[in-house]
Amino acid sequence: MKKDIIFAGVGGQGIVSAAAMIVTQVDKLGFQCKQNEVHGMAQRGGSVVCHVRISDGQIYSDIIPKGSADLILATEPMEALRYIEYLSKDGTVITSNRPFKNIDYPDEKDIINSIEKRSNSIVVDANGLVDELKNERVINVAMIGALSKAIGIEGLKDGILKDVEKRFSKKGEAVVQLNHKAFEFGEAAVQ
Amino acid sequence: MSSESMALLGDEAIAMGAIHSGISAAYAYPGTPATEIQEAIQKYVAAYPDPKINSAWSINEKVAMEEAVGASLIGKRSLVNMKHVGVNVAADPFMNAAITGCGGGIVIAAADDPSMHSSQNEQDSRYYADFAKIPCFEPSNQQQAYDMTREAFDIAEKYEVPILLRLTTRLAHTRARVSFAKPRGQNELKLPDNFKKWTLLPSNARPQYKKLLQKQKDLIAYSDASAFNELKITKGSKLGIITSGLGYNYLMENIQDGSIECSILRIGVYPLPEKKIKELASSCQEILVIEEGYPYIERYLPSYLMRFGINVSVKGKLDGTLPEQGELTPGIVRAALGMGSLENCESDTSGLVRPRPPALCKGCPHHDTYLALNEALKGKEKERIVFSDIGCYTLGAYPPYETIHSCLCMGASISMAKAAAENGLKYAVAVIGDSTFDHSGITPLLEGIKRENPFTVVIVDNSTTAMTGGQDTICGETALEKLVVGMGIDQKHLRRIIPLPKQHEQNVKVFEEELEYAGPSVIIALRKCIQIK
């Protein structure tokens, strides 16, 4: 078993913590993991990428070789495209459809089209989710929901849900429920 | 944190290695990709305050290095850590500490940044170890980062030399599981029997340097015996590979399926192991050197081969087999091995993917400072230069500001503006952050004030070291103001502004007035970084 996953987004969107949430659980399940994070300059509203490698054997490289990632998980559609060269031929893109426009932004429809043109692509309707739950911060949990379903590692979902509960229980049951809903929303986007 | 294994960044693995080596102190100035070393020690100290480990940030790298030598003199172990360019700042005490040698162990962790993810250059710290004639450890994974830190402290005390531990960005910032060995306690306080070695008068320095030269043989023997220099000969294979650090990982990533037959020497300890190099060179017809950073091993290799009388060809960065600039990647190493690319060029995303460079946060105080400064400088374009420095405010080089015109190294804004002023530039402005000012802005400002140069220094005091994640600043706010007063500035030309939109007109006026003043003026723009919690 080997899963190489690129996490991509914009500085401040919580890419590093999203990756850490997955890695912490997978590590607990006994797999080898490496997580390469971005620190420093790039975090200030710039493009941010995190390489996550999971395997049942030894992992040598700290970064994923271009052309061999199994998945890209992006919290922002242009950022999904930015790292597309990392993806293997039959790798899957999972992206939020919610653009982050802190730069001169092309027509977002063209970006989504270009992603959907690929045979393996999953666009999570983060716009719809935010409308429904009236909360911007749950996008990451939804994306993690989609990823956890797509990776299909046994026990991963339970671990993450427990973690979500631990993280948000201080903020009250309503917040925990909100995040559960977001997780399921993401899961539902993956067939 | 005392459990037997943990998932750690390379930086954190070094921190835990140092803690388990019984350090009494860690001295550091923040800088990507090294910052998380000291932060991990500080977190540990917050959770386990006893026995005490001093781990507050130092004012700059030179001071950090000297602090370590001070602790070493009284027998205590300490870890110094910094980014690669920090070693330039620390170079004076660093070079001389090789001559004094150490009492308590000193390990200097220097994090290099090939590809310049967050740096002004991609210098290779192994050259510093070589320059000072001290050993260098170079881990290739997080476990080795821990193990080598442990070993480095023992070797430092055994051979009485400081040790440099070199790592690069990807290793520093990748998290993987690390197993711990049994921690050891701190050293007892012990004064030296003899102070000669610590007092580098020429009469003492000469015998000390001689001792250092004499140690080299032992250090090479140690290096040859070390398991961190790992030699695997594959009988009959024509290709020999010498690799270090992440180069080893990228090599193995590509050949773990056995697709290429070769002998491999992985270098983890320098000075280079002579016997192992000889053995490898005798077994093959061609050597490929895969190392991250400068072609350091590759440059040394021919002199060894000549001495051994071995004639094999050497490939690497110097002949273009590998690129000289930038970090290595699995793909680059793959190409150097002559293996086919894994990349598929199906994806044409041109036009849709636009650069997204880092930018100042919405509401950042530097934003308002730059808007006011730009307005004050309007119409003066032919007679002005805004010299800047390193920090979040360097992002003022990008649109929409394009306020600043230079960034060299920490503190240089003030020295450069002062020189431009005395060499005829009418409006010479320096923009420098509070942490950078403390680090190396104080001395050039003192010089400029005492020499009465006509320049304008803007200290953008956001009460933190924001660029590297918000470490506290040693001297800011009122204390900073008092410091500048103490330097002897004419107090009419020490101005304070609050960089806020509603203060804009007022701030422009202050800038305009001080730009016209034909002497040194200091404007402190004081408002907290909005990311401070």
Ligand SMILES: Cc1ncc(C[n+]2csc(CCOP(=O)(O)OP(=O)(O)O)c2C)c(N)n1
């Ligand atoms: C010699 C050296 N040490 C460390 C760094 C890393 N570094 C870059 S900017 C910076 C601090 C900036 O703080 P400050 O001047 O207060 O500006 P701010 O980011 O808060 O605006 C540091 C530590 C460096 N570039 N060079």
Ligand code: SF4
């Ligand atoms: S971190 Fe602070 S200083 Fe840096 S850009 Fe953001 S607000 Fe400005």
